[in-house]
Amino acid sequence: xxxxxxxxxxxxxxxxxxxxxxxxxxxxxxxxxxxxxxxxxxxxxxxxxxxxxxxxxxxxxxxxxxxxxxxxxxxxxxxxxxxxxxxxxxxxxxxxxxxxxxxxxxxxxxxxxxxxxxxxxxxx
Numbered sequence: 001x002x003x004x005x006x007x008x009x010x011x012x013x014x015x016x017x018x019x020x021x022x023x024x025x026x027x028x029x030x031x032x033x034x035x036x037x038x039x040x041x042x043x044x045x046x047x048x049x050x051x052x053x054x055x056x057x058x059x060x061x062x063x064x065x066x067x068x069x070x071x072x073x074x075x076x077x078x079x080x081x082x083x084x085x086x087x088x089x090x091x092x093x094x095x096x097x098x099x100x101x102x103x104x105x106x107x108x109x110x111x112x113x114x115x116x117x118x119x120x121x122x123x124x
Contacts, residue, residue: 002026002113006096009118012086016122020081022096022115031098031113033105034072034079038092038120048094049081050105059105064090086122093117 008020022034035050049070050059058070069082079096095117103110 002029002031002098004096004098004113004115006094006115006118009094009120011121011123014086014088014122014124016086017082017084018086018120020083020094020096020118020120022079022081024077024079024098029077029098031100032102033099033110034070035097035099035105035111036070036079036081036094037097037108038090038094039117040089040092043092045095045108046092047106047108051079052105061106083120086120088122088124090120091122092120094120 003025006022012018031053033050033052036048037045038048039045047061051070051072067085072079096115097111098113099111
């Protein structure tokens with residue numbers, strides 16, 4: 001069984017930066033991809049970014065391209081989301097997720113494991 005735990009959320013002013021981490025536990029952790037999603041109050045969960053675990057290839061939603069960077073540390077079984085130039089509309093609960101097999105990395109349905117989420121609040 002895989003467990004994911006996010007950390008690094010908080011309150012930041014617009015234009016600031018935060019770095020989220022997602023640590024995975026589990027004896028055999030070898031996902032196809034890891035992703036970050038977010039959900040703002042009253043809105044549906046939204047894809048943010050994804051990374052293929054073995055190759056390191058990355059994918060981004062248009063809304064965060066050029067501002068957010070996803071990366072991973074295979075040895076630490078950790079994925080990161082560096083968020084720069086934050087905007088108030090980035091305010092949401094951010095979730096990391098793991099996909100066991102290849103799929104559409106931008107779709108939440110591709111992911112079998114989810115963390116509990118971490119709150120990111122960007123003030124104007």
